[in-house]
Amino acid sequence: MKKAVFLTHANPQGYRIQQYFPFLEKKGFNVELITTKTGFIKMIPFIKNADVVYIQRLLFEPIKLSLIRRISKRLVYDFDDAVMYGTKGESPTRMKKFKNMVTKVDAVLCGNRFLLNEAKRYKEKNVFYCPTVVDLEEYPVKKHKDNMHVVIGWIGSKSTVKYLSTMEDVFLRAKEKIPYIRYKIIADYAPETKIDYIFEKWDKKKEKEGLLSFDIGVMPLWNDIWSRGKCGLKLIQYMAAGLPTISHPVGAVLEIIEDGLNGFIREDSDEWMEAILTLTKDVSLRKKMGSTARKTVQEKYSLQKWGPMVANILDNL
DSSP states (O other): OEEEEEEEOSOOOSSSSGGGHHHHHHTTEEEEEEEGGGOHHHHHHHHHTOSEEEEESOOOOHHHHHHHHHHOSSEEEEEOSOTTTOTTSOOHHHHHHHHHHHHHSSEEEESSHHHHHHHHTTOOSSEEEOOOOBOGGGOOOOOOOOOSOEEEEEEOOTTTHHHHHTTHHHHHHHHHHOTTEEEEEEESSOOOOSSOEEEEEOOGGGHHHHHHTOSEEEEOOOSSHHHHTOOOHHHHHHHHTTOOEEEOSOTTHHHHOOBTTTEEEOOSHHHHHHHHHHHHHOHHHHHHHHHHHHHHHHHHSBHHHHHHHHHHHHHTO
16 A cells, blocks of 8 residues: 655644645555654654655755655655745745745645745745635535524634734724624634624534624735735635625735635735725625636635645645
């Protein structure tokens, strides 16, 4: 039996690792997951015995990567953030490591078009666009109705709440114009903000139900290099649940949202205000956009589509 070994960071729960395992197993692979907690020396026997080694996001030092390359039959690098820059922008050290990773592996899987172009700077062949996707079967669809309140929701974490904080004034002004607006945050902690909101602590088992409590999903972003590397998971989750969305024109957003069809792409505060008010007042528009959004995920961002494709890439190296 063929063996595929996944190497990733210490917290391996994500959308680009475990959900591909069943598709690889159908291809005859025995799959193992190794994290950085294992330690580099203990990784070596797993790597040496694998038919495919799949490195997710990690940027190895040149000496370690050379050893991995030497003992690997097939080597794949997958990334879904601007790892070559980091959260603070330009980083010559990170860029050097990234270039080394891309040039040494047999194939590169990139989470959006911006990342694809970054990888293609250093490698011509076997560089694949592979978006972050969700298992559509796990997402029930929102039934949009005329309710007493319209809930504008955001799901995220401590690392991404900074984007939400920049929208406080817009959300406060929208609430002044339409008092029946409610805001809800699903996250790992309750952020301090001037906005009056409902908080729900993030729980993986309850995440999908939480999305159904939203009427509109929002994903504000900054126009910086790190944001351009993001793959729009929040948007894809909202849309899988049949929600209309609003986001800034940054990175993968421009790939995912068809403005006016499955969501709104809006840049400045006034444009955001207009989009919020339009969706809040029109339940039929929310329903129509939400239905189109769900179809977009089905066609472009579903595990059902990409699971077999990723398995084929790894099987045909």
